[in-house]
Amino acid sequence: MSQKIKEFREYRTMMNKRLLATDNLIIKRIFNLDTNTYTDGALSSTTKEMLGLVSSMVLRCDDCVKYHLEKCFEQGVTKPEILEIFAVANLVGGTIVIPHTRRALEFWEELESTIEK
Amino acid sequence: MSQKIKEFREYRTMMNKRLLATDNLIIKRIFNLDTNTYTDGALSSTTKEMLGLVSSMVLRCDDCVKYHLEKCFEQGVTKPEILEIFAVANLVGGTIVIPHTRRALEFWEELESTIEK
Amino acid sequence: MSQKIKEFREYRTMMNKRLLATDNLIIKRIFNLDTNTYTDGALSSTTKEMLGLVSSMVLRCDDCVKYHLEKCFEQGVTKPEILEIFAVANLVGGTIVIPHTRRALEFWEELESTIEK
Amino acid sequence: MSQKIKEFREYRTMMNKRLLATDNLIIKRIFNLDTNTYTDGALSSTTKEMLGLVSSMVLRCDDCVKYHLEKCFEQGVTKPEILEIFAVANLVGGTIVIPHTRRALEFWEELESTIEK
Amino acid sequence: MSQKIKEFREYRTMMNKRLLATDNLIIKRIFNLDTNTYTDGALSSTTKEMLGLVSSMVLRCDDCVKYHLEKCFEQGVTKPEILEIFAVANLVGGTIVIPHTRRALEFWEELESTIEK
């Protein structure tokens, strides 16, 4: 696994643990909701992860983008599909999304390279 | 057709015409791109309209929400699916999205009522 | 009660009912969380409503602003306190918040006038 | 003068008066700064109004857009120039800016019609 | 003092000095206003810092969050109170705020560790 992916995951895991350890009930429930929202329902989990990805892009949150890229990758979303999600995000959100798209593509290609090796 | 839907469409049509009549090339090309982005590709047009809808919701643009609701409606997206898109938008974008969700649901139900009659 | 306040409340009540009637579990739980977050805890409910108000202002959601103004009003927040919240919102969020501040002041003064009569 | 422009100006004037009447010093100073920022300096007042306009568009604040359209109009900015500002706003801010552009064009053309008559 | 806190403070101090050295009057006055807004008034300085913190979180500005965390820390805000501010921010602003919350908690715990040692 690439160093970038590793660091991203480790920091997230560590800080989530520390956040949940604070025992703030509202934060716990938001984390819980976050998990439940993306499960299969009327829409498939895959479609929902794509919705999460495009939302994260137009709101320009790099870490959220990476998170949903990982999920999309696990669910078998293809690169041409990912690029069409990027296209919608850049159209709706504007060129302000381009720098996030560069970082998103880099992260996606690192995810792909983890299985090629 | 409900009065709300009618007024929304008429204003949009009228002002788009006036915008394009200004002959600003960049604006024309953005309108053109807007049409092309949502056509079938690696992702279906339906999925892309859903991506457009959720993006519009988290960016909290009522008119954009209405536009994509119309498109989703035309493409046969069901009400339970629409509600799951609303759910993702409210989770990712926060409770600040709730007032837009109220207006979105009202508009959706008006769209539905146009075919019930 | 002023007509504006009345219409605001009736629309919100009606559409919340229709939203919850859709039986989307995630939306129900977000509504539920919304209620629980503002109860007394380490911080008083009043302080939390002030936090909700300033957040709504910098995110520029008029309906959310009105909702938290109502809550602050019920909890006895004074007008000079409300104005200091407006001041923080306009400083942090910029002059883009001014139009929302105008509408917020109008709504607040209507709330005040409901008890003066 | 068109009814729309008249109402917009009257409401703004009335509420600004009420806001300043509250004697909140920070708000007064922000209003004061707002006036001073757009005066001639290294950049002309006209250029600064254009900067204010494009900022208001990408932040999607209709009232701020109208305010800066009025100022640009007074300063003799031409319609082709206004449209190029709209173009930058729609490119940088994305299609989410389109509905605001429709309303901005309508307001601009009303401003123009005030002198044609 | 942790390295992170030290670097954050040094960079801010250095660049603020360079910004003010440019002698742009508007920027100077905004910096001045920024100081005055958070002083005791109808609301205590502590409450205002909490308002500044939650605003910075929903607007997702890490540096602003750190700044207000420092101020809250100096004013004796407790960790359970900070977490309730985080909770409001994550509810109102959505899960897009989570990555900022992780970094905020890390910074807060570093502030706490500076006095434990």
Next chain:
Amino acid sequence: MSQKIKEFREYRTMMNKRLLATDNLIIKRIFNLDTNTYTDGALSSTTKEMLGLVSSMVLRCDDCVKYHLEKCFEQGVTKPEILEIFAVANLVGGTIVIPHTRRALEFWEELESTIEK
């Protein structure tokens, strides 16, 4: 050339190349539009770059800010002019823009130092 400027340019160039290599037509056209929008027209290219800069600042995208700073620098925009753009951005966008202004000033002064040497 400073190390920061060099790294910024190299990463942008590399990732743009990889983005365009994906052959997503919409993304290609957005990149193309991005180039065309800032050319001379009713407004000069210089004015448009200033519009792009202020938009990037209020939308708080550091990489976009750097990009437009480079363009403004190439076009001969002076430091006092740049600071007045910063002033408008901080007024309209609020103190949330300050951290981005610090980084923007640092980048600008690095650009200036490249020609002093």
